[in-house]
Amino acid sequence: MAGLASAFGSGAMTNSISEIADARVIFVVGSNTTEQHPMIAMHMLEAVDRGATLIVADPRKTQIAAFAHTHLRQRSGTDVALLNGIMNVIIGEGLVDINFVRRRTENFDEFEKVVKRCTPEVAEKITGVPASDIQRVARIYATEKRSMLFYSMGITQHVTGVDNVRSCANLVMLTAHIGQPMTGLNPLRGQNNVQGACDMGALPDVYSGYQKVADARARKKFESAWRRKLPSAPGMTMIDMFDSALEGKLKAMYIVGENPVMSDPDTSHVIEAIRKLDFLVVQDIFMSETAELADVILPAVTFAEKDGTFTNTERRVQKVRRAVRPMYGAMPDWKIISELSKKMGYDMGYRAAHEIMEEAALLTPVYGGILHHRLDAFGLQWPCPDADHPGTPFMHRKKFAKGLGTFNPIEFTPPDETTDMAYPFILTTGRLYFRYHTATMCRRTATLEREEPECFVEINPKDAGRIGLRSGNFVKAVSRRGEIVVKALVTDRTPEGIVFIPFHFREAAVNLITSPAVDPVAKIPEFKVCAINLVPVIPKPGERPKNRYNRKEDLKILNELYEEPEVPS
Ligand SMILES: Nc1nc2c(c(=O)[nH]1)N[C@H]1C(S)=C(S)[C@@H](COP(=O)(O)OP(=O)(O)OC[C@H]3O[C@@H](n4cnc5c(=O)[nH]c(N)nc54)[C@H](O)[C@@H]3O)O[C@H]1N2
Numbered sequence: 004m005a006g007l008a009s010a011f012g013s014g015a016m017t018n019s020i021s022e023i024a025d026a027r028v029i030f031v032v033g034s035n036t037t038e039q040h041p042m043i044a045m046h047m048l049e050a051v052d053r054g055a056t057l058i059v060a061d062p063r064k065t066q067i068a069a070f071a072h073t074h075l076r077q078r079s080g081t082d083v084a085l086l087n088g089i090m091n092v093i094i095g096e097g098l099v100d101i102n103f104v105r106r107r108t109e110n111f112d113e114f115e116k117v118v119k120r121c122t123p124e125v126a127e128k129i130t131g132v133p134a135s136d137i138q139r140v141a142r143i144y145a146t147e148k149r150s151m152l153f154y155s156m157g158i159t160q161h162v163t164g165v166d167n168v169r170s171c172a173n174l175v176m177l178t179a180h181i182g183q184p185m186t187g188l189n190p191l192r193g194q195n196n197v198q199g200a201c202d203m204g205a206l207p208d209v210y211s212g213y214q215k216v217a218d219a220r221a222r223k224k225f226e227s228a229w230r231r232k233l234p235s236a237p238g239m240t241m242i243d244m245f246d247s248a249l250e251g252k253l254k255a256m257y258i259v260g261e262n263p264v265m266s267d268p269d270t271s272h273v274i275e276a277i278r279k280l281d282f283l284v285v286q287d288i289f290m291s292e293t294a295e296l297a298d299v300i301l302p303a304v305t306f307a308e309k310d311g312t313f314t315n316t317e318r319r320v321q322k323v324r325r326a327v328r329p330m331y332g333a334m335p336d337w338k339i340i341s342e343l344s345k346k347m348g349y350d351m352g353y354r355a356a357h358e359i360m361e362e363a364a365l366l367t368p369v370y371g372g373i374l375h376h377r378l379d380a381f382g383l384q385w386p387c388p389d390a391d392h393p394g395t396p397f398m399h400r401k402k403f404a405k406g407l408g409t410f411n412p413i414e415f416t417p418p419d420e421t422t423d424m425a426y427p428f429i430l431t432t433g434r435l436y437f438r439y440h441t442a443t444m445c446r447r448t449a450t451l452e453r454e455e456p457e458c459f460v461e462i463n464p465k466d467a468g469r470i471g472l473r474s475g476n477f478v479k480a481v482s483r484r485g486e487i488v489v490k491a492l493v494t495d496r497t498p499e500g501i502v503f504i505p506f507h508f509r510e511a512a513v514n515l516i517t518s519p520a521v522d523p524v525a526k527i528p529e530f531k532v533c534a535i536n537l538v539p540v541i542p543k544p545g546e547r548p549k550n551r552y553n554r555k556e557d558l559k560i561l562n563e564l565y566e567e568p569e570v571p572s
Pocket residue numbers: 032033034035036038039040060061062063065078079080081082155156157158192193194431432433434435436437438439440531
């Protein structure tokens with residue numbers, strides 16, 4: 004996923020996990036924290052035990068929302084209006100930290116003009132959240148000194164993902180809840196090393212440490228270290244790559260540790276694009292749905308079979324040590340890549356993971372002091388510029404990385420797809436506690452298979468009643484892209500008009516129906532909103548309804564070619 008750079012830096016927690024338990028206000032926007040970040044949720048609940056106020060903004064009544072003192076249950080995709088409403092109250096009631104705004108930020112006046120128009124009543128109309136709740140949350144969040152804001156995919160996976168994140172940044176700057184312990188703008192990053200991958204430049208427009216490809220000085224530095232000319236224009240995002248493959252412009256792809264046939268929106272489009280390629284290489288630890296389509300598969304080793312580091316959501320670089328001997332033929336990813344490079348005529352010359360880290364430290368100011376031998380006990384949190392630096396628990400103490408923090412005036416704009424007569428429900432997608440993403444790893448264990456054996460659609464009792472559905476009935480979920488069949492789970496976890504389907508299940512691959520619309524800046528897909536219809540399916544006795552997709556060959560890939568995973572008994 005392309006980076007969602009905020010108004011003042013890169014997308015990582017500005018503060019630390021160890022501060023959470025001492026916070027007085029915890030404001031969680033769009034994160035199913037107890038299920039998806041259970042270790043972090045534990046600290047949040049500890050804070051609540053010590054008297055902190057928990058506020059959750061999420062259309063669904065998740066477990067963390069059930070713990071909340073106030074649950075703001077907005078319509079999907081209306082977070083900008085919700086946050087503008089909250090900030091309207093903060094400005095209107097004189098709760099702005101004027102000193103901070105004067106000294107540390109710019110563009111307040113332009114921003115204020117937009118927020119002034121979004122009164123709590125206007126926000127209520129758009130979001131469905133009562134104006135009185137908006138007022139209460141504004142007062143609590145702004146007046147408490149130790150207020151931490153958290154967000155996750157509930158606000159980023161929208162066509163307004165960047166707008167949402169920038170609105171959160173506006174809120175923390177307005178109240179000066181940044182640059183102090185127990186404050187901050189804290190994105191909960193998902194995969195064990197997604198932070199590390201971004202830090203190391205696995206994004207189209209930056210080298211390691213967010214040094215811009217377009218910046219001639221940064222480019223020169225890398226050119227002289229690597230003794231090669233480097234391109235001056237940013238590369239493509241993944242979404243652009245598939246579009247380009249479909250147009251026949253992109254001819255080959257090398258996919259490392261990603262399973263886009265299951266995880267990208269509009270699966271039929273992805274499969275068609277992959278089929279157009281002349282050559283596909285997949286480097287993975289299992290035979291994924293994407294690997295099924297590859298010309299060459301390079302077997303990599305798992306986390307337990309290699310040395311290196313993972314960087315977590317609080318910017319902590321931690322050491323990973325090999326605990327299991329790799330199977331014959333499989334290699335760590337870095338080794339496969341450098342062997343391949345050697346064959347292509349460029350010898351990277353690395354003999355071990357720590358040597359790569361030394362090079363990263365030399366070329367990356369924020370990682371300057373991060374070396375394997377310093378990471379043994381607790382790891383280190385970047386920025387860590389030199390070998391004596393102790394690391395940084397919270398950022399932006401005296402100033403922002405870019406100098407002044409910029410207020411962005413942001414107007415509410417609706418999601419790409421809205422409901423209508425043909426597609427009357429909003430579908431939102433996400434994850435389950437017992438499952439991990441595209442399930443290449445988690446579906447091979449009997450325990451997890453037992454806990455969450457099949458896909459379902461969460462639907463509100465009122466909606467279910469209207470279309471004659473009960474829990475356990477089969478229902479067809481149809482969008483403009485395709486259709487899948489799932490079982491109904493009737494529950495008031497989801498509000499009326501909104502339904503939820505997890506994306507872990509190949510046999511009901513929800514991305515066959517999700518929308519390919521993306522945020523114009525970050526190019527992150529709108530996984531959290533698309534319009535669908537639900538049609539009850541009555542199977543013949545003893546028969547399980549089969550999925551029917553737009554294109555026959557998709558069904559083949561997702562259901563037939565791929566054997567059922569072996570479940571150890
Ligand atoms: N067990 C398990 N843990 C995981 C993962 C996993 O697959 N399994 N995946 C990891 C990864 S990579 C990630 S990115 C994280 C994701 O972690 P989260 O972002 O916490 O999880 P999601 O299920 O994607 O969705 C978050 C919440 O957003 C809400 N939401 C939907 N639409 C909106 C909206 O318009 N506004 C707001 N405010 N909220 C909305 C949903 O109801 C949902 O509760 O989890 C990580 N942790």
